[in-house]
Amino acid sequence: MKLLATAAVLIGFVTAPVLILAILVPMIAGGTQADQRQSAVPGACKNWDADLPATSGLTPRQLQRAALIYDTALEVGLGPHAAVVGIATALRESSLGADPRSKRPDANHNIGLFQQRILPGWHADGTTISENMEILLDDRYQAQVFFQGHTTTNGWHIPGLADIPGWQQLTIAQAAQKVQVSALPDAYAKHEPAASALVAALAKNPNATVNDPCEPHDLSLDCPATPNSIGNENGQTPDAVRAMRCVAAKWPQIRTIGGLRPGDPRDHGTGRAVDVMIPNWHTPTGHALGTEIAAWAQTNATALGVTYVIWDRKIWSVAHAGKGWRDCSEGSCYAGPDPSAAHLDHVHVSVAGDQGTDSPATSASGAVLPIDKGKYRISAHYGQPGTRWATRHTGLDFAAPTGTPIRAVTAGTIISAHNTHGVYGNLTKIRATDGTETWYAHQSRITAHEGQRVAAGQNIGEVGASGNASGPHLHLEVRTNGRTTDPLVWLHNKGLQP
Numbered sequence: 214m215k216l217l218a219t220a221a222v223l224i225g226f227v228t229a230p231v232l233i234l235a236i237l238v239p240m241i242a243g244g245t246q247a248d249q250r251q252s253a254v255p256g257a258c259k260n261w262d263a264d265l266p267a268t269s270g271l272t273p274r275q276l277q278r279a280a281l282i283y284d285t286a287l288e289v290g291l292g293p294h295a296a297v298v299g300i301a302t303a304l305r306e307s308s309l310g311a312d313p314r315s316k317r318p319d320a321n322h323n324i325g326l327f328q329q330r331i332l333p334g335w336h337a338d339g340t341t342i343s344e345n346m347e348i349l350l351d352d353r354y355q356a357q358v359f360f361q362g363h364t365t366t367n368g369w370h371i372p373g374l375a376d377i378p379g380w381q382q383l384t385i386a387q388a389a390q391k392v393q394v395s396a397l398p399d400a401y402a403k404h405e406p407a408a409s410a411l412v413a414a415l416a417k418n419p420n421a422t423v424n425d426p427c428e429p430h431d432l433s434l435d436c437p438a439t440p441n442s443i444g445n446e447n448g449q450t451p452d453a454v455r456a457m458r459c460v461a462a463k464w465p466q467i468r469t470i471g472g473l474r475p476g477d478p479r480d481h482g483t484g485r486a487v488d489v490m491i492p493n494w495h496t497p498t499g500h501a502l503g504t505e506i507a508a509w510a511q512t513n514a515t516a517l518g519v520t521y522v523i524w525d526r527k528i529w530s531v532a533h534a535g536k537g538w539r540d541c542s543e544g545s546c547y548a549g550p551d552p553s554a555a556h557l558d559h560v561h562v563s564v565a566g567d568q569g570t571d572s573p574a575t576s577a578s579g580a581v582l583p584i585d586k587g588k589y590r591i592s593a594h595y596g597q598p599g600t601r602w603a604t605r606h607t608g609l610d611f612a613a614p615t616g617t618p619i620r621a622v623t624a625g626t627i628i629s630a631h632n633t634h635g636v637y638g639n640l641t642k643i644r645a646t647d648g649t650e651t652w653y654a655h656q657s658r659i660t661a662h663e664g665q666r667v668a669a670g671q672n673i674g675e676v677g678a679s680g681n682a683s684g685p686h687l688h689l690e691v692r693t694n695g696r697t698t699d700p701l702v703w704l705h706n707k708g709l710q711p
């Protein structure tokens with residue numbers, strides 16, 4: 214894992230509930246999103262070298278959140294049994310924050326580590342949904358609310374674990390269900406063993422220290438692919454893809470990210486730029502958000518492969534880093550009245566293309582399914598005999614409607630992308646750095662081009678029925694050392710369950 218330049222400072226776990234509220238109140242009253250982000254960075258990062266349950270299979274980030282929940286349970290005086298309830302609940306609700314869907318409101322307006330509700334006014338007096346969203350993306354705050362509940366200023370109380378009479382006598386699953394009011398209490402039970410093991414390990418390491426930069430997801434490849442509703446990764450270079458993903462994952466309030474603009478004479482024409490559109494840019498909150506994102510791109514320029522950033526009629530570039538932010542009026546960018554051209558409504562980030570120190574194109578980690586879960590069914594397995602195949606089926610078929618986006622299963626280079634005028638139809642081949650080739654056949658449309666480097670999860674085409682296909686599906690073939698192998702087994706070995 215690539216570690217950020219961000220200093221890994223151990224603050225220790227001394228924050229009392231009162232202090233948390235003291236921080237929150239001014240935040241809501243008029244603080245910037247930058248302030249909220251600061252408070253969201255937990256001082257809870259622990260060194261898990263010792264006694265980590267080897268079976269946990271959790272990422273450092275997930276473990277940090279488990280530690281945060283544990284410490285919060287002790288701080289509020291509920292103890293380790295409550296910590297088990299909390300961790301089991303967060304495992305169920307958000308996979309300890311690792312489920313990317315938990316970062317955005319679901320159909321029931323729930324969000325975050327414990328999937329708490331963002332309804333107006335719930336978390337501070339008069340807060341809007343988007344303000345509540347910001348508040349609830351603070352893991353520590355959610356843990357606090359889970360254990361102690363939250364009383365709104367008009368006196369209405371959202372119950373927490375401490376409010377459940379006799380919770381100590383309930384099973385872990387029952388206690389979790391009472392707080393969450395979930396229709397599926399059994400779903401919590403299966404996480405109890407893992408939660409108990411984590412709490413036991415944490416109890417043994419009361420003085421564990423920080424050695425992790427707390428926000429690895431900022432730049433890491435753990436970032437899920439940019440949702441298509443927010444931005445299109447097609448044709449973007451690996452550095453640009455990473456910037457899009459990081460921004461989308463880190464700032465859920467960002468709804469639109471621009472990328473490739475064919476024909477643009479500058480970086481947007483070559484997939485080396487990202488435009489982060491700032492909602493409500495003309496308000497103080499919007500302006501603070503843009504400033505925060507611009508500063509983030511500047512701070513992480515090396516890791517992101519950034520060459521320059523433009524925001525609010527100012528430019529900062531790596532080439533002239535020593536001069537800091539320079540006014541556009543000095544020449545190198547537009548400083549006139551048009552808000553878009555003057556970069557008042559968006560942050561422009563230019564990147565080198567493939568210079569970031571954690572390039573998605575070179576990482577072997579982070580394989581993904583070629584089609585999003587729930588949008589396909591497996592219609593033919595590897596090795597299956599059938600009349601449509603000369604001998605046996607050489608791939609795994611994902612049946613899905615024509616036009617369904619296809620993702621690169623691994624990072625790598627597109628070594629071929631064209632119509633074979635044969636059985637494969639429109640076929641794209643990707644070679645990963647370890648030599649593994651993944652082939653994507655029968656596409657209705659190829660959107661990647663030969664020689665392009667792609668990140669895992671990047672869209673490369675659309676499902677179709679070109680070539681020898683009786684209906685629309687993706688035929689995925691995996692080749693190692695020049696031979697086909699069973700994609701199902703191969704994907705399983707990467708931790709994926711098609």
Ligand SMILES: [Zn+2]
Pocket residue numbers: 481486487488560561562
């Ligand atoms: Zn731009």
Ligand SMILES: [Zn+2]
Pocket residue numbers: 593606608609610687688689
């Ligand atoms: Zn097939």
